[in-house]
Amino acid sequence: MTSSFLQLLRGESTPLYLAPQAGVSESPFRRLCREFGADVVVTEFVSAEGIVRGNQRTLDYLRFDDEERPIGIQIFGADPAAMSEAAAFVTDTFAPDFVDINFGCPVKKVVKRNGGSGCLRDLDLVGRIIRACVRATSLPVTAKIRSGFDEATRDPVAIGLRCQEAGATVLTLHPRTRADMYSGNARWDEIAAVKEALDIPVIGNGDVRSGGDARRMRDETGCDGIMIARGSHGDPWIFKEARAALAGEPLPDSPSVEERFQICIQHARNAVAFEHDPQKAMREFRKHLGWYTKGLPGGKHLRQELFQVTSLHEAEAILEGYLEQHRSEPEGSEFVGAPR
Ligand SMILES: Cc1cc2nc3c(=O)[nH]c(=O)nc-3n(C[C@H](O)[C@H](O)[C@H](O)COP(=O)(O)O)c2cc1C
Incomplete structure (x- = not known):
């Protein structure tokens, strides 16, 4: 089975993703953004440990409607065994279109236990986690990374290659390090470098706040898809605007x-x-x-x-x-x- 979302990435038009966002990209918002033209959505991140323990609150985060498809469930954790169990569980129980692994979360509570961007300090661990998930599910496994843990470990191309070698089918890059948190500008030149180095599709993410930004990101980086997080806040019609900008069409009027x-x-x-x-x-x-x-x-x-x-x-x-x-x-x- 070739999933519809992988076909989207091979198509003519650059797919637009609603980013995973804890407390924001929940089912009602995902549905709204799909209506406004987001092509792919991803759940907020859920802990592999919570899934494995059958924690009801964790599982509640994973509910979605068929109309949201194509949808990825995003999991995080630093233990390959728990990650593989979680990947198998979400596949069997929720049947999303893909399983996304979070290697980007900068939050202290997560990083302290080596989850999220904490994994970026140990690229062997990144590889082991991806391999374990690929073995555990028949679905495509994708990865979302930052450019490194800090300036000293900043090397998005090396991280991206590790993800690809381990079997990730798509890579999303938010080109800031964990140490950057959200400061400064996302370095789109790093998206271009990763796109150049990898064979798998690369999704660009970071600082897309308007339709024009989406077009600029595609033109400057050659990325295969564009992911939007903060630009969608109170502005789900950004996807409509981005679609028009990418197609070179006049931008639709902003809503009254x-x-x-x-x-x-x-x-x-x-x-x-x-x-x-x-x-x-x-x-x-x-x-x-x-x-x-x-x-x-x-x-x-x-x-x-x-x-x-x-x-x-x-x-x-x-x-x-x-x-x-x-x-x-x-x-x-x-x-x-x-x-x-
Ligand atoms: C409120 C909020 C929650 C987020 N939660 C997640 C998450 O659960 N998983 C994840 O991979 N990234 C998460 N992110 C990061 C975004 O997906 C994205 O990488 C980042 O905001 C940069 O994109 P932007 O400039 O379009 O906002 C979150 C960001 C925000 C603002």
Whole structure:
């Protein structure tokens, strides 16, 4: 079986990925981004140890709808045996389109136990983990890396080659080191170098904040796909814009404030329907409310109100109230243009 996502990577148009993002790239957001043109989505990272222990909270992170496909489940851990067991378990239980291994997470709690980007200090371990996962699943195994652990170990080409040799089918590079965290600019020249050195498809990631950025990344690096994380926050239509930019077509208009709020409410409804506890769903949704209202006139006050909501109904009423108030403002006020 050739999975549809591997076919996408061999096709004419550069596939757009919604990045794995803990607490953000959950099923409701993944579905929304697919509607706006993301071609591939990846779950937030889940711990192999949690999967192996059958931890219910961990397993809850892995639920997805068929309409999200092609989807990868991302796992992390430093123990090849646990990683292989987790890869086999997610394959049998959830049947995603691929299994992605996280070698990029910079969070202290994860790195301390050698997970995520912690593995980048030991490339033999990276190879052993990938091999163990490849043996354990019939699905493609992909890897997501940073450029190194720190400046001293910065060598994305060597890391990428190790991943390829060990059997990774696709490599995603976020060209910063763990030590960089999110500072400075992502070094797209490193994406170009890795693309040049590897035979497997290379997905570029880092600092794509607009459709134009997506096009620039493809043109400057020759990457086979583009992954977007922070640029999607409160802006799932970035995928539509990126698709147009990649095709050399005129960019679609940004949504009006009304449309932006409709998208936000649709997202919130999906989030409430997906979670078992609607209040918890809304508390966790507050960050999205903040992102969807970024840059609006009077946005600070609006966000203060939105950050208190505990129900969908409250959020709808606040957004409706904002529109009412601002619709009555004289024509030509800042409100007319959609913020970016
Ligand atoms: C809130 C948040 C959560 C993230 N969680 C994950 C994760 O679970 N797995 C992962 O591989 N990367 C994770 N990342 C990193 C992103 O996938 C991506 O590599 C990074 O943000 C750079 O891309 P960007 O410039 O488009 O944001 C996360 C990033 C953010 C902002």
